[in-house]
Amino acid sequence: MRPLRRFNKDRVSGTLLVLLGAGIVAQGLQYRMGTLTRMGAGFVPVVLGTLLALVGVAVFVTAEPGDFGTAEKHPTEWRGWICILGAVVAFVVIGEYGGLVPATLTTVFLAAMGDRENSVRDAALLSVGVTLAGVLIFIYGLKMIFPLFAWGH
Amino acid sequence: MGHALQDLWYGFGVALQPNHLMWSVFGVLLGNLIGVLPGLGALTAISMLLPLTYVIAPVPAILMLAGIFYGSMYGGAIGAILLNLPSHPPHAVTCIDGYPLTKKGRGGAALGVTMAASFFAASVGILIMIFLSPVLEVVAFKFGPTEISSIMLLGLLAGATMSRGSPLKGVAMTVFGLFVGTIGTDVISGTQRYTFGINELSDGVDLAALSLGLFGIADFLVTINRVHIKGSDAKVRMRDMRPTREEMKQAFMPMLRGTAVGCLFGAMPGTGPTITTFIAYALERKVAKDPSRFGHGAIEGVAAPEAAAHSKTQVDFIPTMSLGIPGDAVMALLLGALVIKGVQPGPQMISEHPDLFWGLIASFWIGNVLLIILNVPLIGVWVKLLQVPYRLLYPAAMFFIAIGVYSTHNSLFDVLEVGVFGIFGAIFLALDFPVAPVVLGYVLGPLLEENFRRAMLLSRGELSVFVTRPISGWIIGACTLLILGQIWAYARRLRVPRTLATEELMVE
Numbered sequence: 001m002r003p004l005r006r007f008n009k010d011r012v013s014g015t016l017l018v019l020l021g022a023g024i025v026a027q028g029l030q031y032r033m034g035t036l037t038r039m040g041a042g043f044v045p046v047v048l049g050t051l052l053a054l055v056g057v058a059v060f061v062t063a064e065p066g067d068f069g070t071a072e073k074h075p076t077e078w079r080g081w082i083c084i085l086g087a088v089v090a091f092v093v094i095g096e097y098g099g100l101v102p103a104t105l106t107t108v109f110l111a112a113m114g115d116r117e118n119s120v121r122d123a124a125l126l127s128v129g130v131t132l133a134g135v136l137i138f139i140y141g142l143k144m145i146f147p148l149f150a151w152g153h
Numbered sequence: 154m155g156h157a158l159q160d161l162w163y164g165f166g167v168a169l170q171p172n173h174l175m176w177s178v179f180g181v182l183l184g185n186l187i188g189v190l191p192g193l194g195a196l197t198a199i200s201m202l203l204p205l206t207y208v209i210a211p212v213p214a215i216l217m218l219a220g221i222f223y224g225s226m227y228g229g230a231i232g233a234i235l236l237n238l239p240s241h242p243p244h245a246v247t248c249i250d251g252y253p254l255t256k257k258g259r260g261g262a263a264l265g266v267t268m269a270a271s272f273f274a275a276s277v278g279i280l281i282m283i284f285l286s287p288v289l290e291v292v293a294f295k296f297g298p299t300e301i302s303s304i305m306l307l308g309l310l311a312g313a314t315m316s317r318g319s320p321l322k323g324v325a326m327t328v329f330g331l332f333v334g335t336i337g338t339d340v341i342s343g344t345q346r347y348t349f350g351i352n353e354l355s356d357g358v359d360l361a362a363l364s365l366g367l368f369g370i371a372d373f374l375v376t377i378n379r380v381h382i383k384g385s386d387a388k389v390r391m392r393d394m395r396p397t398r399e400e401m402k403q404a405f406m407p408m409l410r411g412t413a414v415g416c417l418f419g420a421m422p423g424t425g426p427t428i429t430t431f432i433a434y435a436l437e438r439k440v441a442k443d444p445s446r447f448g449h450g451a452i453e454g455v456a457a458p459e460a461a462a463h464s465k466t467q468v469d470f471i472p473t474m475s476l477g478i479p480g481d482a483v484m485a486l487l488l489g490a491l492v493i494k495g496v497q498p499g500p501q502m503i504s505e506h507p508d509l510f511w512g513l514i515a516s517f518w519i520g521n522v523l524l525i526i527l528n529v530p531l532i533g534v535w536v537k538l539l540q541v542p543y544r545l546l547y548p549a550a551m552f553f554i555a556i557g558v559y560s561t562h563n564s565l566f567d568v569l570e571v572g573v574f575g576i577f578g579a580i581f582l583a584l585d586f587p588v589a590p591v592v593l594g595y596v597l598g599p600l601l602e603e604n605f606r607r608a609m610l611l612s613r614g615e616l617s618v619f620v621t622r623p624i625s626g627w628i629i630g631a632c633t634l635l636i637l638g639q640i641w642a643y644a645r646r647l648r649v650p651r652t653l654a655t656e657e658l659m660v661e
Contacts, residue, residue: 037614080377
């Protein structure tokens with residue numbers, strides 16, 4: 001696990017907030033602003049975006065210049081991140097084109113593989129167990145509408 | 154007084170209807186179970202079951218959600234004391250003295266004291282709720298859009314600045330939450346805002362998706378392979394839970410003081426339970442004859458914060474229900490669930506939905522009795538559950554999150570939303586932002602915007618109404634004080650780098 005480059009958390013946070021706020025304002029200006037009496041759809045978002053950017057500036061300015069230390073506690077963890085996010089995407093994609101059973105098997109298996117302590121066998125067993133329980137609870141128990149298999153749909 | 158008792162009697166009638174009682178028991182049990190599981194707290198528990206409430210009637214839905222809430226608080230204390238693992242932030246303080254007690258072999262007694270203190274504090278909180286709500290209801294009727302906007306502002310400010318961590322970052326998260334609340338169709342003009350042509354976003358962001366992303370996925374992303382949660386081998390049997398006479402005597406006054414602290418803070422919108430427990434703990438240390446015992450297994454350090462958390466939880470329902478202003482993220486989720494069910498919390502709620510309001514109060518009491526009855530014999534089961542390793546727990550939780558969010562609208566798009574908010578949440582968490590205020594902002598956002606726009610329409614664009622109308626003026630005054638207080642605290646911190654007091658509050 002290679003540590004991320006050292007950076008000042010508050011500086012990064014401030015910059016991020018300013019960008020986010022600016023983006024919100026830029027998009028918000030596309031909507032009608034209106035007046036204070038009759039506010040348009042854009043009024044409140046633009047105010048919020050401005051506020052967010054201002055808070056961002058304040059976070060940036062009040063950052064303690066030497067505060068780099070905390071970054072080391074969070075090394076990059078690509079395997080875990082990719083597996084967890086992949087599991088979410090897999091559920092959506094396979095759920096759409098393959099049905100609930102393959103989607104659940106893949107999601108749980110992928111998510112479990114994110115943890116270094118899980119073996120392939122453990123992950124496979126867990127995914128089969130969760131799929132069985134899931135189908136029983138949600139399809140037969142709660143009568144949810146979700147095709148179990150939907151090949152080539 | 155007699156009136157309140159009569160209403161309460163009616164409430165028991167509602168809560169004891171078999172159908173309602175069933176959901177309440179279900180919620181309490183499930184909350185307790187999820188609260189015990191390492192790494193899953195009240196927020197995750199409620200978010201996961203939020204989708205289920207869409208299909209049941211409002212009264213049982215809210216009874217169940219409330220049950221999950223206090224059930225998970227009982228469960229969370231077990232993990233905190235036996236495993237040194239605060240799955241819900243308010244229990245962080247309980248760990249400080251609870252875990253040393255476990256190491257000394259008195260973990261069972263600590264649990265017993267916790268349960269007694271929780272039950273006592275919750276009962277006091279419920280009583281206060283019963284007698285205070287009708288009074289607040291009268292006051293609340295004097296509230297127009299102007300006053301509602303100001304008090305929401307106060308709640309949001311308090312929620313942002315009183316949570317732990319940097320107040321500025323708390324404000325940033327609140328504003329971000331308010332923004333997320335504006336996504337979707339603008340109710341007044343019908344304009345599509347920030348939907349980028351995506352049809353599924355026109356109804357706005359889904360509450361369950363947002364909270365499960367922020368409190369579920371984000372948490373997994375941050376903790377994976379970093380935190381190694383080991384199972385507990387502590388063995389606790391039923392008879393270990395009986396505290397000695399000495400321990401009971403030691404815990405009694407702290408329990409009363411903790412309850413008082415919780416009640417006081419519960420009535421203040423925006424002050425989360427975490428800060429309340431820290432204050433209760435700090436107070437115990439102040440009044441103790443021998444403060445050095447704290448941190449090494451002082452039973453007072455367990456009784457007071459747990460009592461404070463529970464009385465606070467109950468009293469917190471007052472501003473949530475009567476003003477529509479949630480005290481913290483959990484309350485915001487409950488409020489969001491009510492809004493989804495078409496119940497508008499606020500001054501009219503108690504009179505328009507007496508079954509819901511009084512039924513909820515009665516169910517609190519029934520739920521707390523149930524929890525005491527359940528937890529004593531089930532303690533062995535809970536201890537076993539604590540041994541389920543995290544590596545097996547979170548993949549299963551991932552599936553329940555995905556299917557739960559899907560079920561709200563039978564839409565896979567909502568599941569993608571969870572992923573997106575998970576990434577946002579993880580970035581925020583890694584940068585030391587508190588994420589709970591996002592939900593507070595999200596739930597209050599649309600209500601605040603609507604009231605603010607209405608207030609401006611009524612006053613013909615005069616912003617000064619917020620100070621010239623008396624009630625609103627006082628509230629805005631309180632907001633100003635809050636901000637000035639934060640600036641003062643910041644200025645002081647610049648001069649004295651780290652005082653003992655901040656150090657004490659930062660223990661984690």
